Amino acid sequence: MTNPVQTLSKSLTVNDNPFMKPVEWLSLLLLAGVILVVLPLALDAFRLNLVGKYLTYAFVALGLVICWGYAGILSLGQGVFFGLGGYCMAMYLKLEASSVENTKIQSTPGIPDFMDWNQITALPWFWTPFKSLPLTLLLVIAVPVAFAFIISVAMFKRRVGGTYFAIITQAIAAILTILIVGQQGFTGGINGITDLRTLNGWDIRTDHAKFILYFVNGGLLIGCILLAQYVKKSKLGRILVAMRDKEDRVRFSGYSVAGFKVFAFCLAAAFAAIGGAMFTLQVGFMSPSFVGIVPSIEMVIYAAVGGRLSLFGAVWGTLLVNFAKTSFSESFPDLWLFGLGALFIAVVLAFPNGLAGIWREHIEPRLTRRAKSLRPPEPIAVPRGVPHGAPAE
Amino acid sequence: MNASILPAALTGAEPAPAPQQDFLLAVEGLTVSFDGFKAVNDVSFYVDPDEIRVIIGPNGAGKTTVLDLICGRTKASAGSIKYKGQELTKLSESAIVQAGVGRKFQTPSIYDDLTVFENLEISFPRGRSVFGALTFKRDAEVRDRIEEIASLIFLKDRLRERAEFLSHGQKQWLEIGMLLIQDPELLMLDEPVAGMSVGERIKTAELLNQIIKGRSVLVIEHDMKFVEDIAHRVTVLHQGKVLSEGSMERVQSDPRVIEVYLGH
Amino acid sequence: MFGDYSIGDLSSIFVMQGFAGLILFSVYVLMALGLAIIFGQMGVINMAHGEFMILGAYVTYLCSSFFQSHLPSLFPIYFFVAMGLAFLASGAMGMLVEWGLIRHLYKRPLDTLLATWGLSLILQQAYRSIFGPREVGVELPSWMMGSVQVTDTIEVQINGLFVMGVTIVITLGVAALIFYSRFGQQIRAVMSNRTMAGAVGIDTERVDRLTFGLGCGIAGIAGSAFTMIGSTGPTSGQLYIVDTFLIVVFGGAASLLGTIASAFSISQTQSTLEFFLSGSMAKVLTLLAVVAILMLRPQGLFTLKVRR
Numbered sequence: 001m002t003n004p005v006q007t008l009s010k011s012l013t014v015n016d017n018p019f020m021k022p023v024e025w026l027s028l029l030l031l032a033g034v035i036l037v038v039l040p041l042a043l044d045a046f047r048l049n050l051v052g053k054y055l056t057y058a059f060v061a062l063g064l065v066i067c068w069g070y071a072g073i074l075s076l077g078q079g080v081f082f083g084l085g086g087y088c089m090a091m092y093l094k095l096e097a098s099s100v101e102n103t104k105i106q107s108t109p110g111i112p113d114f115m116d117w118n119q120i121t122a123l124p125w126f127w128t129p130f131k132s133l134p135l136t137l138l139l140v141i142a143v144p145v146a147f148a149f150i151i152s153v154a155m156f157k158r159r160v161g162g163t164y165f166a167i168i169t170q171a172i173a174a175i176l177t178i179l180i181v182g183q184q185g186f187t188g189g190i191n192g193i194t195d196l197r198t199l200n201g202w203d204i205r206t207d208h209a210k211f212i213l214y215f216v217n218g219g220l221l222i223g224c225i226l227l228a229q230y231v232k233k234s235k236l237g238r239i240l241v242a243m244r245d246k247e248d249r250v251r252f253s254g255y256s257v258a259g260f261k262v263f264a265f266c267l268a269a270a271f272a273a274i275g276g277a278m279f280t281l282q283v284g285f286m287s288p289s290f291v292g293i294v295p296s297i298e299m300v301i302y303a304a305v306g307g308r309l310s311l312f313g314a315v316w317g318t319l320l321v322n323f324a325k326t327s328f329s330e331s332f333p334d335l336w337l338f339g340l341g342a343l344f345i346a347v348v349l350a351f352p353n354g355l356a357g358i359w360r361e362h363i364e365p366r367l368t369r370r371a372k373s374l375r376p377p378e379p380i381a382v383p384r385g386v387p388h389g390a391p392a393e
Numbered sequence: 394m395n396a397s398i399l400p401a402a403l404t405g406a407e408p409a410p411a412p413q414q415d416f417l418l419a420v421e422g423l424t425v426s427f428d429g430f431k432a433v434n435d436v437s438f439y440v441d442p443d444e445i446r447v448i449i450g451p452n453g454a455g456k457t458t459v460l461d462l463i464c465g466r467t468k469a470s471a472g473s474i475k476y477k478g479q480e481l482t483k484l485s486e487s488a489i490v491q492a493g494v495g496r497k498f499q500t501p502s503i504y505d506d507l508t509v510f511e512n513l514e515i516s517f518p519r520g521r522s523v524f525g526a527l528t529f530k531r532d533a534e535v536r537d538r539i540e541e542i543a544s545l546i547f548l549k550d551r552l553r554e555r556a557e558f559l560s561h562g563q564k565q566w567l568e569i570g571m572l573l574i575q576d577p578e579l580l581m582l583d584e585p586v587a588g589m590s591v592g593e594r595i596k597t598a599e600l601l602n603q604i605i606k607g608r609s610v611l612v613i614e615h616d617m618k619f620v621e622d623i624a625h626r627v628t629v630l631h632q633g634k635v636l637s638e639g640s641m642e643r644v645q646s647d648p649r650v651i652e653v654y655l656g657h
Numbered sequence: 658m659f660g661d662y663s664i665g666d667l668s669s670i671f672v673m674q675g676f677a678g679l680i681l682f683s684v685y686v687l688m689a690l691g692l693a694i695i696f697g698q699m700g701v702i703n704m705a706h707g708e709f710m711i712l713g714a715y716v717t718y719l720c721s722s723f724f725q726s727h728l729p730s731l732f733p734i735y736f737f738v739a740m741g742l743a744f745l746a747s748g749a750m751g752m753l754v755e756w757g758l759i760r761h762l763y764k765r766p767l768d769t770l771l772a773t774w775g776l777s778l779i780l781q782q783a784y785r786s787i788f789g790p791r792e793v794g795v796e797l798p799s800w801m802m803g804s805v806q807v808t809d810t811i812e813v814q815i816n817g818l819f820v821m822g823v824t825i826v827i828t829l830g831v832a833a834l835i836f837y838s839r840f841g842q843q844i845r846a847v848m849s850n851r852t853m854a855g856a857v858g859i860d861t862e863r864v865d866r867l868t869f870g871l872g873c874g875i876a877g878i879a880g881s882a883f884t885m886i887g888s889t890g891p892t893s894g895q896l897y898i899v900d901t902f903l904i905v906v907f908g909g910a911a912s913l914l915g916t917i918a919s920a921f922s923i924s925q926t927q928s929t930l931e932f933f934l935s936g937s938m939a940k941v942l943t944l945l946a947v948v949a950i951l952m953l954r955p956q957g958l959f960t961l962k963v964r965r
Contacts (some may be wrong), residue, residue, distance in 0.1 A: 017531055074767045154952035163702045163766045164955065167902045168948060174899040174942045182937030235520055235529035238511050242504040248504045252464060253516045254490035254575065255526075263523045293899065297774055304771065333696060337782035344775025348768040 019233055023364075027312045028225065035218045035315075045207040052214040052282045054322040055221055057082075061302040061314035062221075063268030066228055068300070069308035070237060072244035073161065077169030078272050078299050079143040080176050083291030085273025087180075087187075090286035091127055092136035093196035093204075094188075113195070118185030126186075133200050140277045141270050148269030156258040156265075158286035163255055177292035192287025196280070204281055213244055217278045221315065224271050228311050231267065240264060295297060301340070304347045307356025316355055325348025416475075417442045417579055417609045423462060423472035432458045435472070440579070445610045447620045448628035449644075451653060456613045457499065458469040459630070460581050464496040465489045476579065491521065495577030499584050499613075501564035504532055505557035509548055509567060512556050513539045516571035538574060541544075546570035546600065562593035566600065573604055580604070580610045598622060669811050670932065673696070680817040680886060680929030683824035685920040687879030688897055689904040690831055693916040695872035696905055698848045699865065701759060702770045705777035706901065707894025709873040710749060713743030713880030713950050714889040715788060720883075721795040733798040736885070740823070743877035751873025755866045763865075777895070777921070784891035792890035801885065816885045823882050828877065832913060834871075903947050909957030923947060 020028065039051055060078045068074045100109045106116040111123050129135050151172065155165055180187045188194070196204070203209060231237055239260055243250045251257050280286045289295065306317025321343070328336040351357060407538070409433040424434045433455040440446050448456050456575065461467040463474055465486040474481040481489050488498075504512050517538065520529035540606040543549045545567040556567060565585065572580060585601065586594045598619060601610075605623070614620050620627065627644045637647040644650055692706050703709075720739035724732045731738075754776065762769040801819055804812045835841040846854040847864045857859045883889070904923055908915030923943060930939035951957070 068767075072767075074770070076770075140588050151952075153956070158952070158955045160955040163700075163770060164906065166767065166770055167702070167906055168951060171899050171903055171944060171948055175941055175948070178937050178944075179941045182935060182941065231527065234527050235514065236523065236526035238507060239515060239526055241506050242512075242515055245504045245506050246502050248466070249498070249504065250515070251486040252466075252490055252496050252498075253486050253571065254518065254521050256485065256487045256522075260526070293895070296773075296806070300771060334782065334786060337778050337785075341775040341778035341780075344778065345758065345772050348765075348772040349758070349773075352765075352768065 017208065017233065018230060020178065024128055024229070026223075031225075031312055031315060032218075032222055036215065036222070040211075040214065045210065048214055048281060050326065051319070052210070052217050053279060054319055055217055055315070056275040056279040056282065057197040057299055057302060058221055058315040058318040059224060059278070060268075060299040061271045061306060061318045062224055062228055063271035064300060064303035064312060065306075065314045066231060066240070066271075067264045067268035068303065069310075070232065070240040070244065072240075073265055074163075074166045074300070075169045075265065075301065076166045076293065076297050077173040078268065079291045079293075079296035080169075080173050081148060081269040082276040082279070082295075082299070083176070083180075083286070083288070084147060084283075085140050086280040086286040086290065087193065087276075088130065088136060088140045088273075089247045089277040089280040090193040090196060091130040092133065092194045093199060093280065095123075095127065095131055096200070097195060097197040106267070112188070112193070114188045114191070114193075115185055120185045123161055124186055141273050143286035144269045144273035144276075145266050152262040152265040153258070159258075161261075170296070173291060173293050173296045177288045180288040180291060188252060188287075190288060192285055192289070194285040194287075196284050199281065205284060210282060213282050217282060224274065224365060225315070227309050228267075228271075232311070236260065236263070237304055242391065279368045286360030298340075301344055301347065303354075305343065305354050307354030307359075309353065309357030311355035313354055313359075320355070324376050395653060406507050417438060417444075417477060418461070418463070418611070419473075419475040420459075421473050421475075423459070423469055423474060425458060425462060425467060425470045431633050433462065434483055436630070436633070436635055437472075438628050438635060438638060440609050442578075442609055443607065445590065445605055445612065445623055447612045447614055447623045447624040447627050448630060449614065449627060450636070453632075454630040455633040456630055457583055458633075459581055460496060460611070460613065463489075464494055464581065487521070490575065490577075491518075493578040494581065495572040495579070496581045497568050497572055497583055501561065501568050503556045503559075503564055503567050503571065505555070507556060507561070508553055509543065510539060510552040511571055513542055513565055513574055516574045518575050542570045542574050545573065545603065547596065562589045562597070565589065565593075565597065569597075569600065569604070577608065577617060579609045579611065583613045584615065585612065585615055586614070587610060594619075669808070671929075672811050674928050674932050675925065676813050676817065677931075678925040680814075680820055681928055682921050683820045683922035684775060684879065684883055684886070684897075685900065685904055685924050686824050686828060686917055687882055688876060688901045689908070689916050689920050690828065690913070691872040691875035691879065692901050693835040693905045693908070693913060694831070694835075694875070695869055696902075697912070697916075698844055698868055699763075700766060701763070701869070702773065702902075703759075703869075703872070704770055704773040704898065705780060705894075706753070706755040706873075706876055707896070707898040708777045708780035708784075709747045709876040709894075710880035710883065710889070711748060711784060711889060711894040712747050712896070713740075713877030714884045714893070715784065715793075715878065715880075716743040716746050717881040718788075718795050718889065725796060733800060735798070736881070740878055740881045743881040745877075746878070747877025748870040748874030751876075752866050752870035754873075759869060760862065760865065772907045781891045781895070783845050788891070790887040790891060790894070794888035795884045798884065820882050820885055823878070827878055828913075828917065830933075831875065835913070840864075840867065900944075903944065903951075907947050907951060907957055912957075915957060 306313030908919035
């Protein structure tokens, strides 16, 4: 009796909650290797830029892992934050591209071309902060996060959650799309903000610039993964899991549940915003087609395919779905929507924990069984996702 | 309210708020109505420091609702709940917990997805703000306290297991442990021995006798043997109102109580 | 903005806008009714609701073509046949979907949302493959065309009046079904206490399936009615889904009366604003107002205070 207890208390005194387990370090190494070494070596400039575009969606999926997978808050409006981040960046780039010199044929030189086409003669007030790069970089994060903060405080303080929250976020995505499309003169309308050229004098359209932006994007993504990993490993991460499970119990352990939900939602919004800004930089435009209901819910499927509880899974899921989308829509455009629809259903019905779940349930046990003779097993419990094939009522 | 049920400390004192300082918990005129139906109707009672008070009453008498009201889960329609002179009806649930009120639910309410260790850790009263939780360190103080509590609740050798795999009784103990680590001054337990085996029941009574030292406890229980063992005083609720109050013998001999509750 | 109009003109405009709002209201009510039954009674979010509606619209379109070419003598009354068929088609598909998909997900409402979204994508692509990407319209029988002159300046379209009539009949029918029939009693019993309802011998799985089918069937009727005032394309359903969800939530999810009241206030606000602003701004302001009110009062317009 005394012996096992003693060994247990000994093992408790060593660091039993490391920042990353060995297998997680390996996953990170693998992901970083593929993104930063293998793909740049293997792909041509066009394809690499395409991967860079996909990886900007991975920021959104990463945020959804924290917000949906861990905290249980499903947002169907992540496109709003992706779009706001992207628009903030695009507004800066557009102003730089609309110098008086470049736009001298307009009736009002010095303002973006679409404003001129819509008989607007002066720069609207909300465009002026985007003349400054430092301010723009701040606003890229601050605007979406502030917006997310207002929405989430209003909803979570009143204990609104679940499907109800999902519907409201979806409505907000719809409203913002209609607004952007309707206010052509201020936003560029349905075409979005296009014809972006330079970032503080540096031409972002060249292959070389795109190559560098790809690495900036990849680096930021790894940074966000590490940040998310820190959150997940902190007590806050465990509180999110606890909250998803028994919200009331957390409340009666002395935590203000709303505050934690607001944090998770705002973090997800910040990640999405970074993704949006990097999208604008790499692809060279931003349009309302990335804000609305359809892209927002599609981004949820990236996280779902990767595994809603897996940070690395979110990135792999995003890449996988987008590769499939690109190759399918090139050869069989009709089939793609059938495939995507089936993917939604399959992931929910058959693989609720996505690729990461398949890995954990089928591949990892085999690996550990082989390694078992070498090392003792990891005792820390992994938070469980959705019960596999939950029974019908 | 009937003056005779008030404890001696209040009789003779002026109806000013000052004497309430003597009570740990003073519930006065508490009323809540759900769509016209008064689940709790003008309930008043007072709990002294270190007192163990048991609330009994038939199903639907409003016992659980009274606990819900005290811990802020349900908002009162009227009346006041003063804890150490502080009005609880205006506070949020988390603020009430931080003031020193702990609550155990009727069905075991623990986090299935986390280990026993993590369950206890979440209840440790430090790092309760968002920032605090982000920077929380699992230091020696936390570990020692968790191990101490774990041995008290008979779960010391199961700290690393997922709470989901515990038996019903062990889950109840874990929840009691989660409350203990909060170290509340007022502990509220909703049917702590319900659904337990005889062996677990004895162990739980033993556990409760240990943990009630140095704090006030408010218990809802149906098991009369258990109530007799632990109660200092008993409050009987019936149809949302206080029917009787006093020592166990006195309550048991009250003809109204016999009629509605004990008689059958 | 009022300067150019006389008082008489203005009041006519308000009546006409009000009438336009009433048509919108009718479509909203028909769509929201089905959704309110499914969401309110079962707690299930059906993102494919719009596609069930479009199914009804396509059934109506097929009926219109069929009667035109094969039964021209009965053409004036084909709408009634089409509505019945639309109800049956959407209802049958609804029951199939409940059996194949929804019943596995009753404990995971957020996942239901994703799965039904997948379903909606599949249905949209199926419509596109079968009926083509272009919008189709139905031929109205001659008695439904034209308008009724109420005063010199006010006239109302007959097809609009017909849609309103259909809405009133369907709404009364649903209310009667839920509140006075044995089936309605069973629905309410299952929704308020599933275990108990099962214990007293109600086949809860059957009730679930029929309830879901009923909601989808009503969506089919909504789609059928919709063809009388607009054309139908593969993605038309998606255009209305957000509005419809907001209506149901705004009305207070468990209340039919709330659904009707909220459909009324939203449609009237929108059509009135549309007169003064551009269509898109009217929609933005209306939806924003609804979202803002929901943030302040998340339980919607009509709810009861119950013990949680």
